[in-house]
Amino acid sequence: MTVPSHMPRLSRTQLLVAAVTIGVLVYAVAPALGAPVTPPTSTDPTLAVPLPSAGKDPGTNLTILGLFTLLTLGPSMLVMMTGFTRILIVLGFLRNALGTPQIPPNQVLVGFSLFLTLFVMGPTFGKINDTALQPYMAKTIDAKTAITKAEEPLRTFMLKQTGSSELAMFVKLSRQKAPATPADVKLTTLIPAFMISEVKTAFEIGFLIYIPFLIIDLVVASTLMSMGMMMLPPAMISLPFKLLLFVLVDGWALLSQNLVAGFHL
Numbered sequence: 001m002t003v004p005s006h007m008p009r010l011s012r013t014q015l016l017v018a019a020v021t022i023g024v025l026v027y028a029v030a031p032a033l034g035a036p037v038t039p040p041t042s043t044d045p046t047l048a049v050p051l052p053s054a055g056k057d058p059g060t061n062l063t064i065l066g067l068f069t070l071l072t073l074g075p076s077m078l079v080m081m082t083g084f085t086r087i088l089i090v091l092g093f094l095r096n097a098l099g100t101p102q103i104p105p106n107q108v109l110v111g112f113s114l115f116l117t118l119f120v121m122g123p124t125f126g127k128i129n130d131t132a133l134q135p136y137m138a139k140t141i142d143a144k145t146a147i148t149k150a151e152e153p154l155r156t157f158m159l160k161q162t163g164s165s166e167l168a169m170f171v172k173l174s175r176q177k178a179p180a181t182p183a184d185v186k187l188t189t190l191i192p193a194f195m196i197s198e199v200k201t202a203f204e205i206g207f208l209i210y211i212p213f214l215i216i217d218l219v220v221a222s223t224l225m226s227m228g229m230m231m232l233p234p235a236m237i238s239l240p241f242k243l244l245l246f247v248l249v250d251g252w253a254l255l256s257q258n259l260v261a262g263f264h265l
Helices: 012-034 060-081 084-098 106-120 122-137 143-161 164-173 187-226 234-248 251-261
Strands: none
Touching: 060 084, 060 187, 084 106, 084 187, 084 234, 084 251, 106 122, 106 251, 122 143, 143 187, 164 187, 187 234, 187 251, 234 251
């Protein structure tokens, strides 16, 4: 084999030095390749992560995991198991009946619905805190018992708001044995029945809200047609009268009062 003329020629001394260097590297690295890997140790106590041993309290790790899980499921629980749905739908009907589809803004309606829901659910949340959350935090009951105790106030609230026809429909659809009492209904059956009842009640309230504003629209439209002002939009003329009527009857306070009273507290 001939070496190309453009490649540099190595002397015997350079080859010997290269061979010795490679041998030393192999001798130094070879034992480490077969040695077991041991984790680095540190004398700094702040770097140590305490892990729970078997049969002991899981500590902060599982608590943080449970907190993030609750934050993830919180919005769904708020919509499904409280009066938030009814209140928000009713406020949406009110805004459309007034003829102001962008006022109040969605953020205002959602915020108002949220805090009104917290007011309505205050007694229920208080019972959950007293019977489930505080005993669990004090470690007098386990997690399973806490969940069972927290379910009872929510079940009582939802049963008061759920119609008998909706509850009977979902019990029939579940193809399970009919419960002896409403308290024996499973939560997976009670929640959809409660949601249907809430939407039904919200639409009934919305219908009642529409009636006075619809009368104003009809009167204004008939007046404009009799005057020959057919090109003028009736909604533009009726809007101030709707707002005046709503302000004179103190509509926000009246609606809030009836919404809260409608939950049979």
